[in-house]
Amino acid sequence: MAKTKFPSLEPYKNELWVCGRCGDCSLADKIIASDRGVDHPCGVKNVLGFEAYSAKGRVMILNDLIEGKLELNDDIVDWAYACNICKSCQETCMATADGIKMPEMMEALRKDLVANGFSLQKHEEIETSIINEYNPYKETKDFRLLVFGDREFPERADVVYFTGCTSSYREKEIAVTTVELLEKLGVNFTVLKDERCCGSVLLRLGREKTFANLTNHNIEAIRLTGAKTVVTACAGCYRTWKVDVVEAGYEYDFQVLHITEYLDNLIEEGNTSFGVDEGIRVTYHDPCHLGRHSEVYEAPRRVIEAIDNVELVEMRTNNRYAHCCGAGGGLKGTNGDLANEIAGNRIKEAEETGAELLLTACPFCYRGLKDGARHIGSNLKVLDLPTFLLDTKIGKSVRRREEEPLKQKFMTYLTQHPKIFDGLKNGAIIDYEISESRFHIKVVGKRNVEAKPHRAENPDVELMFSPAAVETLVTFDSEDEYAAQFGKFFKEPTDEKWIRFNLRLNIVKLLMKGYRKFAQKAGLI
Amino acid sequence: MTIVKSSKTHPLYSELVSITAQERVNDNPVIISAYSQDACHLKAERPGIIVMPNTVEEIQAIVKLCSQTKTPLVPTGGRNGICGACLPRAKNSVMLDMINMNKIVKLDDEVMTVTVEAGMRWAELIHLLDDRGYKLGFRGPYGGNAATIAGSASINSMGYAASKFGPTPESIVSLEVVLPNSEVIRTGSGWNPTAQIFTRYSTFLDMTGIFLGDHGTLGVKTKVTLKIYPKAEFSTFIDLGFKTLEDAMAGLLEVQKRGLTEELNCLLARESADTYFPGLLDNHPEINATFHCIVMETDKQLAERKIEVIREIGLAHKGKDIGNFAAQIHWAEKFNEVQPMYNNGFWLNTCHLRPITRLPELMDRMRTIFKKYDLDKHGIKWIADALAVERAYAAAWITIFAPTRDKMELAEKAWNEMLDVAMETGGCPYWSGLLWEERVLNKVEKSFIELYRTIKKAVDPDNIIAPQVFGGVD
Numbered sequence: 001m002a003k004t005k006f007p008s009l010e011p012y013k014n015e016l017w018v019c020g021r022c023g024d025c026s027l028a029d030k031i032i033a034s035d036r037g038v039d040h041p042c043g044v045k046n047v048l049g050f051e052a053y054s055a056k057g058r059v060m061i062l063n064d065l066i067e068g069k070l071e072l073n074d075d076i077v078d079w080a081y082a083c084n085i086c087k088s089c090q091e092t093c094m095a096t097a098d099g100i101k102m103p104e105m106m107e108a109l110r111k112d113l114v115a116n117g118f119s120l121q122k123h124e125e126i127e128t129s130i131i132n133e134y135n136p137y138k139e140t141k142d143f144r145l146l147v148f149g150d151r152e153f154p155e156r157a158d159v160v161y162f163t164g165c166t167s168s169y170r171e172k173e174i175a176v177t178t179v180e181l182l183e184k185l186g187v188n189f190t191v192l193k194d195e196r197c198c199g200s201v202l203l204r205l206g207r208e209k210t211f212a213n214l215t216n217h218n219i220e221a222i223r224l225t226g227a228k229t230v231v232t233a234c235a236g237c238y239r240t241w242k243v244d245v246v247e248a249g250y251e252y253d254f255q256v257l258h259i260t261e262y263l264d265n266l267i268e269e270g271n272t273s274f275g276v277d278e279g280i281r282v283t284y285h286d287p288c289h290l291g292r293h294s295e296v297y298e299a300p301r302r303v304i305e306a307i308d309n310v311e312l313v314e315m316r317t318n319n320r321y322a323h324c325c326g327a328g329g330g331l332k333g334t335n336g337d338l339a340n341e342i343a344g345n346r347i348k349e350a351e352e353t354g355a356e357l358l359l360t361a362c363p364f365c366y367r368g369l370k371d372g373a374r375h376i377g378s379n380l381k382v383l384d385l386p387t388f389l390l391d392t393k394i395g396k397s398v399r400r401r402e403e404e405p406l407k408q409k410f411m412t413y414l415t416q417h418p419k420i421f422d423g424l425k426n427g428a429i430i431d432y433e434i435s436e437s438r439f440h441i442k443v444v445g446k447r448n449v450e451a452k453p454h455r456a457e458n459p460d461v462e463l464m465f466s467p468a469a470v471e472t473l474v475t476f477d478s479e480d481e482y483a484a485q486f487g488k489f490f491k492e493p494t495d496e497k498w499i500r501f502n503l504r505l506n507i508v509k510l511l512m513k514g515y516r517k518f519a520q521k522a523g524l525i
Numbered sequence: 526m527t528i529v530k531s532s533k534t535h536p537l538y539s540e541l542v543s544i545t546a547q548e549r550v551n552d553n554p555v556i557i558s559a560y561s562q563d564a565c566h567l568k569a570e571r572p573g574i575i576v577m578p579n580t581v582e583e584i585q586a587i588v589k590l591c592s593q594t595k596t597p598l599v600p601t602g603g604r605n606g607i608c609g610a611c612l613p614r615a616k617n618s619v620m621l622d623m624i625n626m627n628k629i630v631k632l633d634d635e636v637m638t639v640t641v642e643a644g645m646r647w648a649e650l651i652h653l654l655d656d657r658g659y660k661l662g663f664r665g666p667y668g669g670n671a672a673t674i675a676g677s678a679s680i681n682s683m684g685y686a687a688s689k690f691g692p693t694p695e696s697i698v699s700l701e702v703v704l705p706n707s708e709v710i711r712t713g714s715g716w717n718p719t720a721q722i723f724t725r726y727s728t729f730l731d732m733t734g735i736f737l738g739d740h741g742t743l744g745v746k747t748k749v750t751l752k753i754y755p756k757a758e759f760s761t762f763i764d765l766g767f768k769t770l771e772d773a774m775a776g777l778l779e780v781q782k783r784g785l786t787e788e789l790n791c792l793l794a795r796e797s798a799d800t801y802f803p804g805l806l807d808n809h810p811e812i813n814a815t816f817h818c819i820v821m822e823t824d825k826q827l828a829e830r831k832i833e834v835i836r837e838i839g840l841a842h843k844g845k846d847i848g849n850f851a852a853q854i855h856w857a858e859k860f861n862e863v864q865p866m867y868n869n870g871f872w873l874n875t876c877h878l879r880p881i882t883r884l885p886e887l888m889d890r891m892r893t894i895f896k897k898y899d900l901d902k903h904g905i906k907w908i909a910d911a912l913a914v915e916r917a918y919a920a921a922w923i924t925i926f927a928p929t930r931d932k933m934e935l936a937e938k939a940w941n942e943m944l945d946v947a948m949e950t951g952g953c954p955y956w957s958g959l960l961w962e963e964r965v966l967n968k969v970e971k972s973f974i975e976l977y978r979t980i981k982k983a984v985d986p987d988n989i990i991a992p993q994v995f996g997g998v999d
Contacts (some may be wrong), residue, residue: 023605023671033648057559094864516804524850
């Protein structure tokens with residue numbers, strides 16, 4: 001068999017070799033055994049069954065391809081595009097600090113497939129459409145703004161709403177309601193008159209050639225508006241701006257926020273409130289591109305929880321371990337039936353919560369979940385978050401909730417005693433919980449930490465304290481005394497004074513972030 | 526639904542599809558590739574076709590078909606063992622991927638047993654039982670997130686809570702097995718169709734035991750009945766450090782003889798502490814071995830008292846109380862402890878059983894090998910660890926990690942010597958598989974292995990199920 005070249009995939013050879021094929025990415029249910037929220041992580045494998053579709057199986061197949069033991073053919077193409085690139089396997093994986101990077105490897109293989117002349121006609125058409133019409137849907141580029149009717153947008157504004165192709169041409173309700181919502185909130189915003197596809201779909205399919213053209217244009221178009229903030233309601237666009245564009249070496253001088261982050265800021269600043277008249281129970285689906293790929297988990301939840309009369313209930317898998325909706329990674333376009341099956345499984349999870357409404361924050365997920373509900377005959381209502389918010393009672397201002405005195409006291413104490421966090425690297429984040437109320441500490445420099453009064457997006461470690469333990473800890477002037485008592489409460493807990501913890505990252509990553517010294521100082525080891 | 530379509534070249538493809546379903550049978554090399562290895566580096570034959578059965582009846586039909594056509598059949602579970610036990614030895618085998626069969630068949634709280642389908646994973650069963658207020662005794666091997674109950678039963682898996690409950694087979698009350706002639710047998714009190722499954726030992730010989738550790742050679746396990754216990758709400762922990770391995774061993778043995786712990790894990794060598802638990806001994810330069818205890822009870826005072834007794838035993842053996850963080854992490858990170866070690870490279874293990882008293886001897890010999898091959902200098906890290914198993918023996922877990930492919934050859938040389946030493950010093954591997962098979966067949970008494978072969982020939986005259994394992998029958 002002639003050996004095919006895999007220039008994009010081959011740099012991952014060592015990563016492929018290190019994988020011990022433990023199978024966590026395929027079959028793990030860690031919910032009780034290690035309190036990690038993982039439950040059969042791969043949505044594709046859960047439908048198709050065979051190990052070949054899990055990351056564990058993919059490792060063996062990729063090794064075989066590189067070693068020339070498997071022939072590159074149409075079967076490989078079918079297999080390669082039967083993956084959502086959702087990163088659930090990588091998030092589950094504990095073999096390396098970041099987990100085995102299967103999403104990157106599948107994208108690398110897809111690039112190699114294209115380079116080796118293995119191409120799906122559908123994908124070629126998408127690429128051609130993006131090159132000619134700047135959208136993947138073969139729609140006329142001049143009609144992009146038709147979704148907004150007669151609305152006119154200013155040349156310059158503080159904020160650009162980056163609509164994205166799917167909201168512009170397919171899930172138009174999301175584009176319209178997001179604009180209406182921003183108007184209602186009094187945001188000084190505009191929409192680009194000649195927005196181009198962000199390039200996400202091409203990258204996911206292994207096609208890069210027009211990405212530079214798209215990105216250069218969009219950056220310049222945004223610059224011309226003078227906006228310092230770009231807001232998008234599309235998780236795919238968001239990930240492209242936050243991750244892919246940056247990794248490709250582009251620089252831009254505006255901040256990019258997902259709509260849920262933007263709204264969260266408005267609520268936090270006391271500028272906005274939402275409410276519904278009748279109580280409603282909702283659940284939230286984490287879009288993979290917003291959550292695992294960009295680490296935005298809590299902002300949408302805080303927005304939902306801030307809506308008066310709305311109760312948020314979590315699905316069995318949520319946050320970083322949430323199952324994919326099945327639409328991502330080009331899978332819905334390539335294997336629609338498979339995407340519907342995966343989405344149907346996610347709908348069943350949502351139904352198990354007893355929620356009346358399933359919210360998400362991404363046009364792909366919205367479409368995918370709606371199709372999934374239809375596919376399994378579910379009546380569960382699915383809405384995109386801005387659409388839901390538009391129909392709520394929107395207030396201009398709200399009195400910020402007073403923080404609990406003990407929580408406030410502890411936050412103040414910790415920020416005034418940054419020595420407690422000596423040894424932790426910049427960016428280390430610890431989540432604290434007292435009486436079910438959360439805050440987090442982020443290390444932002446040497447002897448410099450900041451406290452935020454809410455749960456962290458993706459903490460390294462979660463620490464839970466009894467109120468009495470906190471009352472004692474905040475009395476110490478010396479950080480060493482604090483650390484000694486901290487260790488004692490952990491090792492010798494009483495019914496009244498105790499500390500518990502959950503490790504949220506794998507131990508290799510924790511060590512890289514400096515937690516060895518932190519644990520030693522606290523007398524834990 | 527099928528994405529990668531079958532090649533339809535395996536001679537039994539059509540029949541297997543008619544027994545099961547088209548989307549549960551596949552012989553495409555892409556699909557087969559994903560079944561070519563378990564979690565070790567050893568390789569055997571690739572299966573010829575994969576089938577994912579859903580029911581006992583399907584398995585009976587598949588076994589019958591294989592028997593009629595004299596086609597080798599290999600049942601597999603999570604395929605994440607570390608000895609190559611699930612890999613076929615014969616060409617063109619039919620491989621059963623059992624993971625669809627993962628339901629609880631019956632939880633009988635009158636007799637405290639749970640019967641599960643063969644493909645149930647340990648971590649999943651722990652979850653399901655916890656929801657209902659119960660726990661398992663033995664909790665599963667270290668790969669229990671993906672390892673199946675029947676897979677572990679087939680290879681005598683060792684792991685969590687073996688300290689109190691012994692290895693996998695000790696927790697098993699009964700099996701349902703499809704025999705090579707396609708008949709179904711139920712063992713333990715299951716021989717009586719009107720009885721509950723409540724005991725392994727009744728009326729006849731221990732038929733369950735024949736199939737435990739058989740590496741799937743005597744039939745296809747389809748159900749397993751396990752002992753269950755009330756969930757214990759109270760956990761206590763302790764880490765004890767010792768200046769010498771001999772002191773640690775004496776303390777460990779005493780704790781173990783008295784049956785005090787749910788889980789008891791021992792670090793044998795300080796030099797490997799940073800691979801096993803980074804930072805654990807940084808503040809304790811005098812300590813050269815440790816052990817870590819987990820006690821679980823339904824009564825808080827009892828849990829606390831047991832830890833006090835263990836501390837007293839440790840101190841009496843010149844030990845030092847060094848806290849409980851390692852023990853807590855060990856238990857909280859159940860089934861997640863091995864994976865981060867891959868960060869050190871691909872692993873070569875020597876897992877086997879031995880009396881606790883013979884651990885120091887093993888370590889002396891292993892250290893000589895580490896030194897001979899200058900493993901440290903080549904960046905080859907290692908861990909030396911032992912897991913106490915009921916009363917007085919332990920699973921010794923000495924593993925080396927080749928950091929890059931180019932170090933694999935050297936690592937394998939050292940590893941092969943280590944395997945020899947494990948055998949020479951009275952070790953008995955709990956499984957065989959490709960990892961140990963040659964060595965154990967060289968060592969095993971003829972009458973022992975011939976009795977196995979007689980049984981195999983009687984049960985499987987056409988040598989259909991997992992042929993050539995244990996050296997085959999010819």
